[in-house]
Amino acid sequence: MAYKIAFFGDDFTGSTDALETLEEMGLDTVLFTGIPTKDQLKTFEDKQAIGVAGMTRTLPTGEIEKELKAVFDLFSKMEIRHVHYKVCSTFDSSPDVGSIGKAIDIGAETFSAHVVPLIVGAPYLGRFCAFGNLFARMGTGQKGEVFRLDRHPSMSKHPVTPAKESDLRRHLAQQTGKKISLVDVTQLEQSAAEIVSQVDEKEEKTTVVLFDVMTEQHLEKIGEVLERLSKQHQPLFSVGSSAVSKALCASWKKTGELLPRVEWPQLKPATPLxxxxxxxxxxxxxxxxxxxxxxxxxxxxxxxxxxxxxxxxxxxxxxxxxxxxxxxxxxxxxxxxxxxxxxxxxxxxxxxxxxxxxxxxxxxxxxxxxxxxxxxxxxxxxxxxxxxxxxxxxxxxxxxxxxxxxxxxxxxxxxxxxxxxxxxxxxxxxxxxxxxxxxxxxxxxxxxxxxxxxxxx
Missing domain, CATH: 3.40.980.20 (Four-carbon acid sugar kinase, nucleotide binding domain)
Structure with a gap:
């Protein structure tokens, strides 16, 4: 069984978000609630993508490795082009709970990653990343005022991981010792080939590369970059919101490798609910x-x-x-x-x-x-x-x-x-x-x- 992408979600709603993104772009996907068995994989062997819904967002940093390593080890033994560690589009995490930095460290080691792309901004969800700073609408989609994350009425008061820093580089640096660089909105005007050449020039053994995202066009460009990087190393290990899936699918659509799904069953009334x-x-x-x-x-x-x-x-x-x-x-x-x-x-x-x-x-x-x-x-x-x-x-x-x-x-x-x-x-x-x-x-x-x-x- 070969898959275009496999993802691990740090919570369940985030995992269904990734599931939706892949399905809407035309990729048949199944989401498991635990590490799938051989029989379960066989039941869904016609799928092009698989996901595992975890709960690392709420786990103390010391407990993350046990849950994550087992899934990553399974993915490393499978034929997969891209592996995605799916996080919330508001980057909920801290050094003590739900550490994204810890997940990056585990993934980079498991998949021998030289470069770890990080894509968080998701314009279709009302999430934007500019010069490394994350902004979010109050709510999701096209309605609601946009706030810098550390001034967001809800996320700045999150009961577990309140957003105190909007610069994702600074935020992530508290969770991992790896070098963190940025491809900003001005650099996204370059071609995918030029961006890849710059990313590959990083000096550190493993560098986390954060990409700004303000528009759907940015995601398409980033998808092309990820595809080029995956040709040099498979599976390519990336971290971020459902924007990772969105970017890849946009790239596959552009090359004709994927046709977005346009028809869905009409939602019927369900009373009582x-x-x-x-x-x-x-x-x-x-x-x-x-x-x-x-x-x-x-x-x-x-x-x-x-x-x-x-x-x-x-x-x-x-x-x-x-x-x-x-x-x-x-x-x-x-x-x-x-x-x-x-x-x-x-x-x-x-x-x-x-x-x-x-x-x-x-x-x-x-x-x-x-x-x-x-x-x-x-x-x-x-x-x-x-x-x-x-x-x-x-x-x-x-x-x-x-x-x-x-x-x-x-x-x-x-x-x-x-x-x-x-x-x-x-x-x-x-x-x-x-x-x-x-x-x-x-x-x-x-x-x-x-x-x-x-x-x-």
Whole structure:
């Protein structure tokens, strides 16, 4: 089996973002929730690309190597042209948690990389990189004000990895000792051949090369550069947002190697809809409030009660409440908070602190707590109620939800909004196999996101 590209995503919503990018550009892709077995690879042997959804974004730096090395070792034994370590388009990371620098060190060693391209800017998601500095819209896509990352209303206040530095070179230098150079917007006016010749002149054994990205045309040029580099070394190990896939696919399209997909099944209504949110993002909070104002029922989940001794009974009681509302034809949102100022956020933190957790461990344990609880609630509901569609909100929560829920792999069904496609579940559990699911990050989507998912707009 030969693949054009294989990727590892540092969380689940980021992985479905990469899946969507490849599928929309015409590359048949499957996304696994763990290291695929030989039998699983054989089941999807017709695919041109594969991905593995990880959760390294929430892992302490010391724990990243164990998860990442196993996947990279597998990729190194396969026939693959490009290997992509997929990170969030807002570059969520720190020296202590979700270290992208650590991932670069592991990948560079595994694939004997001389040059590691780094592409983060994704104009189609409202992410722009200029002279090494990252800018992001509030939300994704074409709406919302653009902020420098360290002044972004949400990302500058991220509970685990707040953005304190917008210059990605400075940010990454805190996580790796490797040399970091830049191909800026002015250099992107040169030909791909000229850029490659400059990149190849780097003196260090391994150099991370950050590319500015402001336009789709920049991505096409960068794709040509990556293809030229891959002819010198395969697999070529690159790091970045879904812009890596977008750039490569744009290059393959230009050479006629790939034809973008233009037709997708029309999204049908799915009433009642079940939404499970472990996000405390401002955008998701507003989306929840809007859905509740427009007829959705809600079930509020208390982290404090989940941490109590009656956890199992509490989860069953929530699931039964959800079932009752859905049997009445109501769409339901199960949420752990409505925005970052919800009192439940602080309440959960206080209990975890009393239990001895501190720093980033609080957020890691919170994500695990919510991911597991929401998966158990959904599993209980689906054993008694046939659902067409699920929505899971929250990047950190999604990774843990997918594994706890029993998802082995997903395939894309149709695009919804950039970065959050509708997917179909492959699983051993009969009651969830074939169900469609949408994973969305906390910042993704417009105000009416959940209404659109219900109505099929």
């Amino acid at each position: 079940l939404v499970l949110s472990g996000s405390c993002a401002v955008v998701t909070g507003r989306q929840i409030e809007h859905a509740l104002e427009n007829g959705f029922a809600e079930v509020a989940v208390s982290g404090e009660k989940l941490l109590s001794g009656s956890n199992e009974m509490y989860i069953v009681s929530i699931a039964e409440k959800v079932l009752h509302d859905m049997q009445q034809g109501k769409s339901v949102i199960v949420h752990t908070s409505i925005g970052p100022d919800d009192t439940r956020v602080e309440g959960t933190r206080n209990v975890l602190t009393q239990q001895g957790a501190g720093g980033y461990e609080i957020n890691t344990r919170t994500a695990r707590l919510y991911g597991k609880a929401l998966a158990q609630i959904a599993d209980h509901v689906l054993q008694s109620f046939v659902l067409e569609r699920l929505v899971v909100a929250g990047g950190d929560t999604s990774s843990l939800f997918a594994r706890e829920f029993g998802i082995e792999a997903v395939e894309m069904v149709a695009p919804i909004v950039p970065g959050a496609p509708l997917c179909r579940i492959h699983a051993k559990k009969a009651h969830i196999h074939g169900v469609t699911i949408n994973f969305k990050g906390g910042q993704v989507g417009d105000l009416d996101y959940f209404l659109r998912m219900e109505n099929g707009d």
